[in-house]
Amino acid sequence: MRDMPKYNYIINPGEELPEKLKDVLKDNFSEKQFEKLSKFGGRIQISITAPFSDRKEQNKNLVLDEAFIENLKEHPEKAAENIKELSKKQLTKLAFLIQFPITQKSTTKEIKNSLADYFNSAEKWRKISEGNKPTNGQQQTAP
Numbered sequence: 001m002r003d004m005p006k007y008n009y010i011i012n013p014g015e016e017l018p019e020k021l022k023d024v025l026k027d028n029f030s031e032k033q034f035e036k037l038s039k040f041g042g043r044i045q046i047s048i049t050a051p052f053s054d055r056k057e058q059n060k061n062l063v064l065d066e067a068f069i070e071n072l073k074e075h076p077e078k079a080a081e082n083i084k085e086l087s088k089k090q091l092t093k094l095a096f097l098i099q100f101p102i103t104q105k106s107t108t109k110e111i112k113n114s115l116a117d118y119f120n121s122a123e124k125w126r127k128i129s130e131g132n133k134p135t136n137g138q139q140q141t142a143p
Contacts, residue, residue, distance in 0.1 A: 006047030013041035062086070064093050072119045079119035083112055091115065 011017060016038055017025075025034075025044070037044075062068070062085075072079045083091065091111045095102045100118055102111055 006045060009044040009046070011037055011041050011044065013039065015041070017044075062090065064090060064097060069094070069098060073122075076119045076123045080112070080116035083115055086112070 009018075009021060017034055021044060022034065072082060075082075083094070086094065088108045088111065091108065092102065094100075095111065095115065098118070100115065102114065106114075
């Protein structure tokens with residue numbers, strides 16, 4: 001997670017809380033708590049926390065059906081590109097439809113990589129087997 005901005009106000013014993021801070025905090029803290037802070041001192045930490053997401057717009061209207069799956073199988077070289085915009089929920093559904101096991105703890109990136117490898121596996125094995133074919137009438141020997 002990214003570092004979010006924060007600021008510490010240190011209140012020394014006997015110091016009063018600055019009015020601008022008191023105005024902001026008075027709805028959430030009692031006067032007794034402000035008196036205790038003034039008497040003993042303390043720290044007020046103000047931070048901004050907001051979710052950070054670098055995900056791009058996802059196509060929520062995309063239908064994950066047999067036609068989509070067939071397209072991925074027919075064009076495995078484009079599988080990674082086609083699934084990169086899917087949400088984790090959509091990826092999970094796709095994995096279920098093709099009966100590809102994934103764990104709930106898998107990250108979106110891991111699922112995308114696994115699915116892309118799955119769709120590319122037939123092409124990879126085809127290239128491997130073509131690379132092992134004998135050429136010009138040579139006999140293939142067992143290792």
